[in-house]
Amino acid sequence: MKRNIFCQYTKQLLGGCLIFFVQSCGTSSIVIEGQYPSPNVTKIPLSIGVIYPQELIDFNYVEYSEIGEEEYRVQSGQSHRDLFDALLPSMFERVVVLDSIESAVSQEVDIVFLPAIEEFQLALPSKTKLDVFEVWVKYNLRISDSEGEGIADWILTSYGKTPTRTMRSVENSINQAAVVALRDFASSFTLGFSQVPEIRQWLSQR
Amino acid sequence: MNKLRIHKYLGLIIFVVPFLLLQSACTSTTVDEFRQGATGITTDESVVILGRRQGSEYETREEFVDCVGDRVSSGQDAVTVIPEREFVDAMFPWFEPRTAPMGVSNLERLMADNLVSEQMEKFGIRYMVWLDGFTETSGRTGSISCTAGPGGAGCFGFGSWEDDSSFNARVWDVKSRQNVGTINTDASGQSYLPALVIPIPLIARVEANACSRLGDQLKAFVKGG
Numbered sequence: 001m002k003r004n005i006f007c008q009y010t011k012q013l014l015g016g017c018l019i020f021f022v023q024s025c026g027t028s029s030i031v032i033e034g035q036y037p038s039p040n041v042t043k044i045p046l047s048i049g050v051i052y053p054q055e056l057i058d059f060n061y062v063e064y065s066e067i068g069e070e071e072y073r074v075q076s077g078q079s080h081r082d083l084f085d086a087l088l089p090s091m092f093e094r095v096v097v098l099d100s101i102e103s104a105v106s107q108e109v110d111i112v113f114l115p116a117i118e119e120f121q122l123a124l125p126s127k128t129k130l131d132v133f134e135v136w137v138k139y140n141l142r143i144s145d146s147e148g149e150g151i152a153d154w155i156l157t158s159y160g161k162t163p164t165r166t167m168r169s170v171e172n173s174i175n176q177a178a179v180v181a182l183r184d185f186a187s188s189f190t191l192g193f194s195q196v197p198e199i200r201q202w203l204s205q206r
Numbered sequence: 207m208n209k210l211r212i213h214k215y216l217g218l219i220i221f222v223v224p225f226l227l228l229q230s231a232c233t234s235t236t237v238d239e240f241r242q243g244a245t246g247i248t249t250d251e252s253v254v255i256l257g258r259r260q261g262s263e264y265e266t267r268e269e270f271v272d273c274v275g276d277r278v279s280s281g282q283d284a285v286t287v288i289p290e291r292e293f294v295d296a297m298f299p300w301f302e303p304r305t306a307p308m309g310v311s312n313l314e315r316l317m318a319d320n321l322v323s324e325q326m327e328k329f330g331i332r333y334m335v336w337l338d339g340f341t342e343t344s345g346r347t348g349s350i351s352c353t354a355g356p357g358g359a360g361c362f363g364f365g366s367w368e369d370d371s372s373f374n375a376r377v378w379d380v381k382s383r384q385n386v387g388t389i390n391t392d393a394s395g396q397s398y399l400p401a402l403v404i405p406i407p408l409i410a411r412v413e414a415n416a417c418s419r420l421g422d423q424l425k426a427f428v429k430g431g
Contacts, residue, residue: 035295037295037296037298038298039298039299040296040297040298040299040300040321040322040325041299041321042321161262161265163264163265163267180303183298183299183302184302184303184304186298186299187298187299187302187304187305188304190299191299191305
């Protein structure tokens with residue numbers, strides 16, 4: 001009798017463990033979430049229209065395992081939106097979200113901003129053998145006037161890392177490293193915007 | 207015969223465990239202070255303690271920075287400490303890893319910005335402390351194996367390792383824009399993990415000891431002691 005009860009519990013436990021391991025073998029999806037403070041900088045006296053391309057909103061990075069299986073899927077579109085929503089109103093006098101470059105004139109904006117992600121890289125401790133999660137992002141940033149005439153087109157890279165910690169999941173660590181990378185982008189963009197040579201020249205001619 | 211064996215093992219546990227506990231509690235810590243200027247702080251002034259995170263190989267752990275902050279802001283002669291995260295967010299983007307001032311000359315330039323100096327004024331910051339360092343684990347030896355079966359489960363073996371913490375704290379006087387001193391803390395300790403059916407962790411609290419010693423020294427330093 002006791003043996004039957006023991007066998008029954010053992011089977012249930014093994015069944016539960018099997019379900020757990022099968023589920024944990026699938027792709028982990030990570031939606032980047034973070035809080036981005038507004039920068040403490042003097043506002044540039046411009047009205048800026050920003051176009052968020054669909055590729056930015058839907059941006060998905062997939063990390064593959066050594067045998068070519070999807071391991072992690074990182075989605076950062078909404079987080080980039082949140083970042084620019086915190087950043088741009090503190091940098092410029094007026095910010096308008098545009099659907100297209102054609103609506104720039106009717107919205108009476110001075111410049112149009114088009115951000116895009118060119119590349120996203122993720123380094124995991126399980127592969128690099130380091131005690132750190134790292135994220136690199138390469139952005140292509142374009143500024144044009146209200147008629148679509150290009151003013152500046154430049155690349156900006158950002159980097160974020162977070163050390164491995166006990167009791168913190170891999171997903172949480174990747175999110176943390178990505179948030180640090182986005183903050184790094186925000187600080188470089190905020191402080192470097194007026195220093196881009198083409199933008200500096202355009203501002204001096206206004 | 208069995209009773210004799212039980213007494214033998216009990217005796218081993220009674221004498222060996224406290225001996226190992228005593229060993230694990232022994233963390234060796236040294237603190238060096240190098241003063242370059244006079245210090246003193248009033249009740250309406252505060253200190254902010256920040257971690258250096260520019261390096262690619264390591265970064266000063268947030269938990270260590272918080273620990274030192276808690277130590278300085280508690281107990282006798284407590285000093286007001288602004289939490290690191292609150293300060294960095296309020297001063298964004300001037301204190302991110304890429305943009306944080308590396309020397310007092312950079313602080314001078316930063317304070318020339320009205321927005322930055324206004325925020326500093328709001329916090330009432332008198333001293334800015336930069337913590338830089340990390341804890342390294344080395345000398346891992348031994349092994350432990352655990353088994354489980356119908357009759358029961360248990361672990362057997364022995365493991366040990368050494369932790370070395372090395373941190374330095376640079377103190378900047380925001381009012382005079384000067385580096386007023388440096389405090390270096392080095393701590394090391396040996397941890398043991400014997401396993402006699404159940405693992406018995408005997409962990410040397412190296413980083414915790416480094417935090418408490420550094421925090422106490424820092425508190426005395428900013429007070430002018």
